[in-house]
Each structure stands twice: as structure tokens, then as C-alpha cells.
Amino acid sequence: MPDGATGARRGRTVTTRSAEHRRGRLAGASAAALLASTLAACGGDTGASSQLTWYINPDSGGQAEIASRCTEAAGGAYTIEVAQLPRESNAQREQLIRRLAAEDDSIDLMSLDPPYIPEFAEAGFLAPVPEDVAQRVTEGVVESAVQGSTWDDELVAVPFWANTQLLWYKKSVVEQAGLDMEQPVTWEQMVQVAEDQGTTIAAQGIRAEALTVWLNALVESAGGSIITETAENPEDIQLGLTEDPAVRAAEVMNAVAPVGGPAFSTAGEDANVTDFEEGDAAFMVNWPFVWPRALSAVEAGTLDASVPEDYGWTLYPRVDEGEPSAPPYGGINIGVGAFSRNVEAAYEAAECIVSEENQSYYFTTNGNPASKAAVYDDPEVLEIFPMAPAIRESLELAAPRPQTVYYSEVSGALQRVYHPASAVVPGETGAEAADLILAVLRGEQLL
Amino acid sequence: MTTTTLPPTEKTRPKSAPPSVSDRARAERRLGWMLAGPAFVIMLLVTAYPILQAVYESLFSYRLTDPANRAFNGLGNYVVVLTDPIWWQSIGVTLLITVVTVAVELVLGFALAMVMAKALQSLRPILRAAILIPYAVITVVSAFAWQFAFDINTGFVNSWFAWLPGIAETTDWFGGWGTSILVICLAEIWKTTPFISLLLLAGLAQVPEVLQEAAKVDGASWWQRLWRVTVPNMKAAIMVALLFRTLDAFRVFDSIFIMTAGANGTESVSFLAYRQTIARLEIGLGSAVSVLLFVAVVIIAFGFIKGFRVDLSQARGDK
Numbered sequence: 224m225p226d227g228a229t230g231a232r233r234g235r236t237v238t239t240r241s242a243e244h245r246r247g248r249l250a251g252a253s254a255a256a257l258l259a260s261t262l263a264a265c266g267g268d269t270g271a272s273s274q275l276t277w278y279i280n281p282d283s284g285g286q287a288e289i290a291s292r293c294t295e296a297a298g299g300a301y302t303i304e305v306a307q308l309p310r311e312s313n314a315q316r317e318q319l320i321r322r323l324a325a326e327d328d329s330i331d332l333m334s335l336d337p338p339y340i341p342e343f344a345e346a347g348f349l350a351p352v353p354e355d356v357a358q359r360v361t362e363g364v365v366e367s368a369v370q371g372s373t374w375d376d377e378l379v380a381v382p383f384w385a386n387t388q389l390l391w392y393k394k395s396v397v398e399q400a401g402l403d404m405e406q407p408v409t410w411e412q413m414v415q416v417a418e419d420q421g422t423t424i425a426a427q428g429i430r431a432e433a434l435t436v437w438l439n440a441l442v443e444s445a446g447g448s449i450i451t452e453t454a455e456n457p458e459d460i461q462l463g464l465t466e467d468p469a470v471r472a473a474e475v476m477n478a479v480a481p482v483g484g485p486a487f488s489t490a491g492e493d494a495n496v497t498d499f500e501e502g503d504a505a506f507m508v509n510w511p512f513v514w515p516r517a518l519s520a521v522e523a524g525t526l527d528a529s530v531p532e533d534y535g536w537t538l539y540p541r542v543d544e545g546e547p548s549a550p551p552y553g554g555i556n557i558g559v560g561a562f563s564r565n566v567e568a569a570y571e572a573a574e575c576i577v578s579e580e581n582q583s584y585y586f587t588t589n590g591n592p593a594s595k596a597a598v599y600d601d602p603e604v605l606e607i608f609p610m611a612p613a614i615r616e617s618l619e620l621a622a623p624r625p626q627t628v629y630y631s632e633v634s635g636a637l638q639r640v641y642h643p644a645s646a647v648v649p650g651e652t653g654a655e656a657a658d659l660i661l662a663v664l665r666g667e668q669l670l
Numbered sequence: 671m672t673t674t675t676l677p678p679t680e681k682t683r684p685k686s687a688p689p690s691v692s693d694r695a696r697a698e699r700r701l702g703w704m705l706a707g708p709a710f711v712i713m714l715l716v717t718a719y720p721i722l723q724a725v726y727e728s729l730f731s732y733r734l735t736d737p738a739n740r741a742f743n744g745l746g747n748y749v750v751v752l753t754d755p756i757w758w759q760s761i762g763v764t765l766l767i768t769v770v771t772v773a774v775e776l777v778l779g780f781a782l783a784m785v786m787a788k789a790l791q792s793l794r795p796i797l798r799a800a801i802l803i804p805y806a807v808i809t810v811v812s813a814f815a816w817q818f819a820f821d822i823n824t825g826f827v828n829s830w831f832a833w834l835p836g837i838a839e840t841t842d843w844f845g846g847w848g849t850s851i852l853v854i855c856l857a858e859i860w861k862t863t864p865f866i867s868l869l870l871l872a873g874l875a876q877v878p879e880v881l882q883e884a885a886k887v888d889g890a891s892w893w894q895r896l897w898r899v900t901v902p903n904m905k906a907a908i909m910v911a912l913l914f915r916t917l918d919a920f921r922v923f924d925s926i927f928i929m930t931a932g933a934n935g936t937e938s939v940s941f942l943a944y945r946q947t948i949a950r951l952e953i954g955l956g957s958a959v960s961v962l963l964f965v966a967v968v969i970i971a972f973g974f975i976k977g978f979r980v981d982l983s984q985a986r987g988d989k
Contacts, residue, residue, distance in 0.1 A: 317948050324734045324951075346735035430933035485840035486822040488933070497823045628735075632950055642933060643845070666731060666955065669754045670945055 273301045273565040275572055277332035278308050280315055280555060285589035286334065292584075293575035301568040303332070312336040313432060313631065323348040323560065330560035331569040332576070335380055337371035337556055338624045338634070344379040345628040350559040350566045352378050360577060367552045367621040368594035374626070379558070381573045384585060385594040386553035387539075387617040388440070388508050389610065394535040396420055396505035407548070409541045410441075410475045413506050417482040424479055425495035425504035428487040430642035435624060435634040436551045437508070438641055441472035443549035443622035444542040450625040450633070457629055457664035464653035464660075471542055473641075473649035480645035488643035500530055508539060510553065511614055515590035515607075536610045538617055552621035554594065586611075592618070635670045636660045721964065728957035735951055747958035757942065757959075761966075764938045767851065768919040771858045775915060776908070778859070779866030786867065787874045805864035813928035816857040820844070847934045854925045854936065862918065866911045873907020874900070913974040917967055939963045 279286040290303040308315040316339045322330060323343070335343065343349050352360075357378040361369050368382035390408065397404055400416040417424050427433035442449055447468025452461035463469060480487055484498055496513050498504040500520070507513070517534065520526035539550035557576060559569040575581070582593035583601045592614045598604055599615040608614070625633055640656040641647055662668040691699075731743040751757050782801050789797050804812065818824045820843040831837045843849045877900050885895045901908070923940040930936045932945070943963055947956025 313949065320735065320951065321948075324737075342735060348735075430931060486842040486845060488845045489822070489842055494823055635945070635949065663950075666952070667750055669751060669756050669942060669955070669959070670950055 273568045275301050275303045275331040275563075275565055275569055276329050277303050277305050277334070277572075277576075278315075278319060278330060279305045279334045280308055280312070280336070281310055282591070283589045285585045285591065288588075289576055289581045289585065292581065293572055296575060297572070301565065301572055303572055308334070311432070312339070316342075316631065319343075320346075320348070323562065326562045327560070328562045328564050331563040331565055332573060333558040333560060334383070334555045335558045337552065337554060338626070338630045340372065340380050340556065340558065341374045341626050342628050342630060343558060344374040348558075348561050349379050350561045350563060350569070352381065352559075353570060356381070356570050356574060360574060363596050364594050365596055365615070365618040367618050367623060368554065368556070371552060371554065371623050372556045380556040381558075381570075381577055382554075382594040383557050383577050384554045384582060384591045385618050385621075386510050386551075386555075386592060387614060387621045388436075388510055388551045388553075389536045389613055389617060390538065390540050391499060391507040391509060391513060392535045392537070393422075393499075393502070393505045393533050395533050396422060397535065404535060404537050407541050407544070408537065409544055410479060413540060414478045414482055417505065420505060422482075422505040423484040423498065423503055424482050425490065425498045425507035425509070426479055426483060426487075427491055427495065427508075428480065428483055428642075428644045429489050429491040429494075430638050431491055432634060432638075433491050434642060434644075435637050436553070438472060438476070438637060439624045440508075440539065440549060440551045440622070441475050441542055442468050444539070444546065445469075445471040446543075446546055447472075448622075448625070449637070450627055453625070453627050455628075458661075460627065460629075460661075460664065462657045462660060464657040466653075468542075469653040470649045473647045473652055475542055476641070476644040476647045477649060480643070480647075483644070488645070500526060502530075511592055511608070511610065512590045514610065536613055538613065538620070547620055549622035550617045550620055552618070552623045554591070594618075629664055632663050632670060633660055636663050639670070721961075724957040724960050724964075727953050728961050730954045732954040733951055734953055743954060747955050748962070750955065751958050751962060756937070757939075757962075759935060760937045760939045760942045763851070763936060764920060764922065764940075767855055767858065767922050767938065768916060770855050771862070771919050772912060772915050774855075774859050775863045775866045776912065778863045779870055779911070782863065782867035783870035783874050786871050801867060802864045804861050805868075807861065809861060809924040810928060812861045813857055813925040816853060816860070816925070817844075817929045820853050844930055845934070847936065850930050850934050850936045854922075854929055857925045857929070858919065858922060862915060865918075866915050869911035869914070870904070870907060873904035873911075876907070877903040909974065909978050913971065916970055916974070920967060920970060921963070939966070 277286070277290055279290075287305045290305050294302045308318055315334075315336065319330065319333055319335075320339075320343070323346070340349075360381045361378060364382045365385055367387070368385040369378070371385070372378055372380040372382045392404060397416065400420050402408065402412060402416055413424055416422075427437050439449055442463070445468035447463045447466050449463060449469070450460060451463040451466075452459075454460050484490065484503060486494065490498070492509055495504070495507050495509055496516060499507040499509075499513070500517060514531070514534070517526060517531040521528050521531060539548040541548045557573045559566055559573060563569050577594070579593075579595050579597055582595050583598045583604055585591050586593050586598060586604055587607045590608075592608075592611075593599065593604075596615065599611045604611050624630070627633060636659045637656055640652055640659055659668065663670050728747055729743060729745070730740055731746070732740040786794065786798055786801060807815075820827050822828065822840070822842050825843075827843070828837060828839050828841050832839055841849070843853050881899050881903065882895060885899050890898065921940050922938045923944065926932060926936055926938050926941050927944070932941050937945075939959070940963065943956055943959040945956075946952050946959055950956070
């Protein structure tokens with residue numbers, strides 16, 4: 224434990240110098256030691272800086288900037304270095320979890336995708352959140368983000384930014400179709416308009432995590448849940464895939480697939496934006512990153528300024544007219560590695576990272592919505608993101624994906640059975656998926 | 671065949687050597703072991719050890735995040751794998767990709783080898799480099815390149831080939847089984863044909879020119895010379911090329927991982943092993959899949975060596 228002993232916390236040059244002196248005269252040695260302790264005192268109470276490594280998901284440079292801001296603000300108490308993880312969230316999980324299983328002590332801070340947090344927490348890979356920290360970091364934070372950082376009724380990660388999907392539409396098309404977007408919209412209405420106007424709905428039909436996000440939002444919007452009762456023992460997990468809400472969700476998937484465009488079964492979020500920007504799609508369910516992306520494309524001259532002007536947005540579409548929708552919840556929460564040598568400093572850093580100021584910086588520059596509600600009142604945020612109030616409202620309604628230790632298996636099985644969406648059979652696919660999930664969890668089937 | 675075609679080793683071997691091993695041969699053998707020994711030990715460390723470890727792990731029910739509940743499972747994992755339809759489907763897909771790509775590559779590779787062999791002396795280095803470039807490209811990069819080319823949004827294939835029947839601006843190549851497999855095979859063929867052609871080029875160079883001349887004098891056509899002289903004389907080289915490529919093709923992973931991520935029933939056996947071990951963290955089950963994959967590869971290698979009498983140490987054109 225080199226960082227545990229104060230002696231080792233001296234700067235490297237000082238240590239070397241004192242070692243040289245030790246070989247010489249004793250007086251020289253004590254002088255060097257004195258010098259070292261003086262230098263250490265300059266670094267603040269904790270001695271010289273503790274080096275923290277923050278494993279981040281790739282973004283537009285926002286997390287690296289926040290890291291350097293926090294390093295500066297810490298005044299030498301700690302320094303944060305960022306290390307970039309793979310692009311896809313499942314690949315991020317794979318890398319982190321294998322390192323943590325090997326008790327990697329270089330992982331101090333992690334940007335975690337919420338659905339994987341229970342798995343990390345249950346395996347004991349997250350350092351417990353100190354009570355006072357837990358209290359501070361949940362104050363004024365939207366409900367879904369707190370839920371996404373909680374496992375077993377305990378806060379296990381620090382809410383950072385909270386994502387949600389909105390329904391984006393082309394104002395010109397809905398006007399022509401006479402669809403009132405002030406009122407809540409249902410999927411069926413959108414399908415109708417798409418058929419009448421000869422346009423498409425951009426949704427995530429690709430066999431990837433995005434498909435689970437869509438399915439979960441549909442089931443939750445219909446009033447159900449994919450996992451109705453979670454349990455420690457995989458055999459006791461209760462699934463809601465054969466119940467009515469899941470059947471409704473399958474019906475919607477089935478209805479949307481034919482108007483989802485020619486490449487619906489391979490369309491992910493990025494392909495959706497392209498379709499929407501190019502005008503092939505008049506509706507799109509997608510995360511708010513689509514807005515800054517359109518604006519920067521206009522700035523770069525690759526997109527006509529009239530395109531984002533035609534963008535409209537509202538809450539995620541409903542499955543049933545009378546029931547509010549449950550939009551997808553995503554984002555990133557900060558976990559502290561259980562094997563970190565600087566847990567205390569890491570939590571200090573995590574609190575700095577999620578500060579209101581940094582969240583609003585991240586929102587306005589990278590397009591990633593804040594988890595702290597107060598950020599949505601920031602005039603700068605409102606100026607760049609006129610849809611901020613809608614995002615905030617959506618976050619209050621948002622439902623998390625199934626919270627289970629076995630999320631990866633559940634999601635993988637759902638993707639296998641519910642893809643392609645055009646082949647989904649309401650009333651049958653749900654049972655098939657439930658059987659597969661349970662067989663996989665019992666270890667009786669491959670995935 | 672005349673004695674002039676015999677390779678030097680055959681020629682210098684004393685015909686009258688006694689059957690018992692001479693002192694000199696024994697010394698040579700010892701020297702051989704001393705020279706190859708260190709490499710042999712390292713090979714054991716980096717291949718035998720992981721293989722044995724995988725065999726051992728495959729007997730357990732073991733989840734990486736839950737080491738406390740690791741339990742001996744006997745052959746249970748193998749039963750799960752072998753009774754799962756997805757395993758057999760993956761075997762089918764893998765075999766299909768292997769057979770199609772290796773067959774096409776053999777023909778194409780042969781043609782390219784002939785071009786390289788017959789090219790003008792001054793052109794040969796440039797030609798060889800040009801043909802080898804795809805092989806130098808990292809597989810993941812080549813997979814991305816092919817994916818971008820065929821992608822409905824970023825690709826040029828749809829707009830370039832829209833005049834062909836069956837291809838339109840809206841063709842979604844990665845949306846169906848057949849078209850996905852086609853693109854995966856194309857990417858694999860593009861990438862590894864140079865490897866086969868390089869091995870075949872070495873074989874071509876060993877076909878004695880005198881035989882060709884003799885056949886020419888006897889009035890054999892180009893086609894006859896190819897089938898009766900060239901191909902039989904490089905059978906061993908062809909078999910070695912086929913064996914190496916088949917073993918390689920059977921482990922196909924990168925292209926599928928990048929292009930479809932296993933959607934539309936395009937999972938290969940390697941992909942299945944990845945999914946269980948890395949994504950599901952089921953080390954036991956994943957090891958069982960890996961061990962079975964290893965067994966399949968051993969069977970292929972054994973089948974080639976015994977069935978076609980491929981002599982790996984003598985990949986030359988004599989018979």
C-alpha cells in the first residue's frame with residue numbers, strides 16, 4: 224500500500240534526493256525529510272496528490288474536460304485521469320467487469336450504464352457509498368436517476384447524467400396530416416400518419432441493446448414490466464412477458480415495423496437520425512443528442528438550416544390513449560471501484576464530477592441531460608436546449624430497464640427473440656422469450 | 671517421373687543406409703531437439719496450458735461475477751451445448767462459410783498465383799505487393815470497410831449496382847440471412863485469397879519446367895498442361911493451403927461480430943463461445959463451447975492429414 228503510508232506520499236524527486244542524502248550524512252537526510260514534509264503539507268491535508276483513473280464512455284470530450292476542471296478545483300488533493308472505454312455499453316461492461324473480477328485496483332471511477340449497475344453492485348465491485356455522500360448526491364436529482372443508481376434499496380452509484388428519449392417529429396408533416404401534437408400521441412396514430420403521408424417512423428429495430436430499450440418502454444407504457452418480480456435466485460425471477468401489456472407491446476412493434484423504413488431491422492439510433500435528417504422519416508423516438516447533432520451539422524454546412532427548424536418534440540408516444548407513456552431511461556452514473564486504493568478521494572472526485580455546474584456544462588456542450596433538476600432552469604441550458612422542459616418531464620415519467628443482476632442475459636435473450644420486429648407475433652413471442660430467458664438463467668441453454 | 675525432378679533431400683539420401691539409426695543420425699536428432707526444444711517449451715506454455723485450463727473450466731458451472739458458487743458440473747455443460755439447436759445452427763453456418771469461402775478462394779487464389787508466376791520479371795514485385803495488400807489489412811478494419819460499403823445509409827453498393835436484378839436503393843444487406851452471409855463471405859474471400867495464392871505460388875514455383883516443356887513437345891494444350899502437369903505436381907502445396915485456410919475459416923469471428931453481431935442466424939461457433947464467455951461471463955459453459963470448437967478444428971486437421979495424406983513437412987510438388 225504505497226499510498227497508505229505518509230512517507231511514500233512525497234514527491235518522487237524529493238524521495239530520490241533524500242535517499243542520496245541517507246547514503247551521506249545524517250544531517251542531510253533529516254533536512255531532506257523536513258523539506259519533504261513541508262512540500263507534502265503544501266498539497267493539502269491528504270498529502271501529495273492521489274492519482275485517480277476515471278473510465279469513461281466515449282463522448283465529445285466533456286468528461287475529459289470535467290476531469291481536468293475537478294483536478295484543478297481539488298487543488299492537488301487528487302488528480303483525475305480519464306481512460307476511454309469501448310463505444311458500445313455492453314462492451315464497456317465486458318471490459319470493466321473482467322478487470323474488476325481480477326480485482327484491478329486501477330479502476331477508481333467508472334461511467335456506468337444504469338442497467339448494468341445491479342450486476343456490479345451484487346458482485347461487490349462497487350465501493351459502498353458513504354451515507355453523507357449519498358445524501359448530498361441525491362438531493363434535487365430526478366427520480367429515475369436515483370432509481371437507476373439504486374440496488375437493493377441502497378444507493379450504489381452517484382447519479383451523473385440522465386437520458387431519456389423524446390418523440391421527435393417533422394412539424395410540416397404533422398401539420399399536413401392534421402395531427403395535434405399538443406395532445407399526447409399514440410403509436411397507432413403515428414403509424415396511421417406514416418401510412419397516409421407515405422413516410423416512415425424511425426425507431427430502433429436493430430438487434431442490439433436499443434431493441435431492449437424500445438421493448439421495455441413499450442411494455443412499461445402499456446402498464447406492465449418485463450420483470451415483475453426480481454429475485455436473487457435466477458429461478459425465482461417472475462417475468463411479465465406473457466401478460467397483456469407485453470402483448471400490447473408486441474402489437475405496436477408489429478405495426479411499426481412495416482412503416483419503419485427499408486432497413487428497420489438494422490436501424491440503430493445513428494441510422495435513425497440520418498433517416499430523420501434526410502427527411503425519410505417524419506417521426507423518430509431518440510435521445511436528445513439528435514438536437515446538437517443537427518445544429519452542428521448546420522454549422523458545418525452539411526445540413527440545411529431549415530431541417531432543424533422543422534424539428535418538433537414532445538413526450539414519448541403512448542401505447543394506450545388513456546395511459547401516460549413510460550419513456551426509456553438511460554444516461555451514466557458514476558461508480559467507484561471496490562478495489563480502488565483511493566476510495567475516499569474517488570468519492571470526493573465523484574461529487575465534483577456531478578456538481579450542478581459540471582452537469583450544465585456537460586448538457587450544453589455534449590448534449591447529455593443533467594440528473595439534477597435545477598440544471599433545467601439554467602437560462603443557458605434553455606437557450607441551447609429549448610426542449611429541456613420536455614426532457615425533464617420525460618425523466619420524471621421514465622421507467623428503467625429491468626433491474627436484475629442478470630441484465631445482460633435478459634437483454635440478450637429479448638434481442639434474440641424479438642428480432643426482427645416484423646416477425647414478432649403478439650401472444651406468442653412473449654412466451655417464447657420468457658422460456659428462453661428462464662432456460663438461459665437456469666444454465667440450460669446457450670445465448 | 672525422372673530422377674531429375676527429385677528434391678535434393680531425396681537425392682542425397684543414401685539408398686543403402688542400414689535400417690538401424692546410426693550414431694550420426696542420433697547426434698543430429700539430439701541437436702535437432704536442442705535447437706527446437708526452447709520453442710517447443712514455449713509453445714506448450716502458450717497453447718497447451720490454456721487448452722488444458724479451458725478443458726478443466728468446462729467441467730464447472732462458474733460465473734465470473736459469482737466465484738463463490740462455482741460448482742463441479744461434470745459433463746453437464748457439454749450436454750447443454752450439444753442439445754441446444756443454436757449450437758447446431760452455428761455449426762451449419764460456420765461450415766457453410768468455410769466451404770464457400772475456401773472453395774472460391776482456392777480457384778481465385780490459383781488464378782492469382784498463376785498471374786504472379788507468369789508476370790514479367792519487372793512487374794512481379796509490384797503485382798505481388800498489390801495482391802497481398804488485403805491480407806495485410808486487419809480483419810476488423812476490413813469488416814468495417816465492407817459493412818460501410820453495403821450499409822443502406824453509408825454504402826455505395828446499392829447505388830452502383832442498382833441496375834442488377836435484385837439490388838435496389840433500398841436493399842438492406844444485413845437485414846436477412848442470405849444477404850448477410852453473402853457479404854460476410856465476400857469480405858472473408860477478399861481478405862484471405864492472397865494467403866492462399868501465396869502458398870500456391872510457392873507450389874507453382876516447384877513444378878519442374880522440364881515437365882512443362884516435355885508436355886508442350888508432345889502437343890498438350892494449355893488446359894491439358896494445367897490439369898495433367900501443373901496441378902498433380904503441386905497437390906501437396908494445394909492441400910497445405912487448403913488445410914491452413916480451412917482451419918482459419920472455421921474460426922470466423924471478426925466479420926460476423928462487426929457486420930451483424932449474430933443477427934438473422936449468422937452466429938458462428940466462435941461467436942457462440944464469445945457470447946457465453948465474455949458477454950454472459952459463464953466461464954464454464956463458454957469453455958465447453960471453446961473446447962468443442964477446438965475438437966472440431968483438430969478433427970478437420972486430422973481429416974486432412976490422414977484423408978488426403980498431406981505431409982506438412984514436405985509441401986513440394988513431387989509425388
